[in-house]
Amino acid sequence: MSLSFRLDGVRLGYGHGAVLDGIDLDVAPGELLAVVGSSGSGKSTLLRALAGLLQPYQGKILADGEEVRGTSPDRAMIFQEDGLLPWRTVRRNVELPLRIRRKPLDVSAWIERVGLAGREDRLPRELSGGQRQRVQLARALVGGPRAVLMDEPFGALDAQTRADMQRLLLDVLRDTAATVVFVTHDVDEALLLGDRVAVLGRGGIKTVLTSATRERILEEL
Incomplete structure (x- = not known):
């Protein structure tokens, strides 16, 4: 809704x-x-x-x-600076809002949805600027x-x-x-x-x- x-x-x-x-x-x-x-x-x-x-x-x-x-x-926010935690992988960055709210941590569908399947275990420094924004988008939307x-x-x-x-x-x-x-x-x-x-x-x-x-x-x- x-x-x-x-x-x-x-x-x-x-x-x-x-x-x-x-x-x-x-x-x-x-x-x-x-x-x-x-x-x-x-x-x-x-x-x-x-x-x-x-x-x-x-x-x-x-x-x-x-x-x-x-x-x-x-109300989720997405910024120009991606704000990803540099020590967390793609998967663990996307999981973060779910961990905070103690919800199930199945984020694979969202990672695939934003085109990052196969990059789940990469750190932010290993991604391009566009890929980091894809992680931020998935992180913002995963909690619905x-x-x-x-x-x-x-x-x-x-x-x-x-x-x-x-x-x-x-x-x-x-x-x-x-x-x-x-x-x-x-x-x-x-x-x-x-x-x-x-x-x-x-x-x-x-x-x-x-x-x-x-x-x-x-x-x-």
């Missing part, structure tokens, strides 16, 4: 400064919402708030109608989160590997019901992946492109 989000008059920032103000936004269950904006526009700040890592100065952030007050296994929050996960990859990971992400998500909020600075990537695209700028949401608008833009690219 996927998760819905609602942001109502949300003001976010650090210390005494507001990065985003007056944010009103709904994310439907099962939707892939891409959030695009320039550096410093507040993309990562918004994602941290959805994850429960940052509390708003004003307004409310709701997940399925309940106010977000902290982190939850229902209801929402996945992705902070420019493919930003450090070369063009071909990035395209491969975009295709893999869309393919893998078809097997889940998770809601996804995908942050990127790349407009083409946002248009390719998102069911809708929220454009950030000047401290708030400038516009939200609907699926129909998105299709027209894609035709013109």
